[in-house]
Amino acid sequence: MSPPAGKAPAGREPADDMEYADPGLARERTELAWTRTAVSFAALGAAILKYRPLIGLPVLVLSAVVWRLGRLPVPARAGRTRDRRPLLITMTTVGVSLVALALSFLGPGIGPLR
């Protein structure tokens, strides 16, 4: 049985007292974490946008996608244990890293719109 609100599961210490007092906070904190991640993508997109608008713009759009991913309604998810969103975030980060690596060698000011 799931522990009643305000009580930690048997044999486990409460991860966060406030969460056990108000269990809905866990979800809210997680949504805020998704928002912070989206802001991080936006910051990276904005940094690239200054020198490479054609590459920076898609990264900015990605930040909106990440924000939306964090707010997907539960029924739309394939179940928390088969959650594909972390894989999606990882693949996106790896892709963006490779783009950043290429850009670091091309240098600023060679962008198609400059």
Next chain:
Amino acid sequence: MTDHPGGDDSPVTSESGDGTEPDARYTFANERTFLAWSRTSLALVVGGLAIAQLLPPFPGIPWGRHLIGTPLILLGCAVSVISYLEWKASQRALRHGQPLPRSRLPQILAIAIAVIGLIAAALALLSAVGVP
């Protein structure tokens, strides 16, 4: 179990082929940890890119910026992949009621940042004394 933790008293143990459904609070905490590492990896990528593109070249060491920026970007990439693998391992451990695996990321990050910091310090010293 509902998505809302503690929202009802339905069993946590909604059986499936891969262990049992853990308490949603632990799942959320695991997700937040993964997201925090993802942000760390993005910060490393942004830092590496900024160093490679925006920093003025080291006098006499034109490849100096890439020597710092490229490892930072690669480190960001690695942190992202490892954090995903650790999220998956933690989720599996939670489902099977096993102890959570120890994270190697803090150690990896600390060592890598220290090495890159030493390289940056060496480059700054070399460019200051004018070694080509």
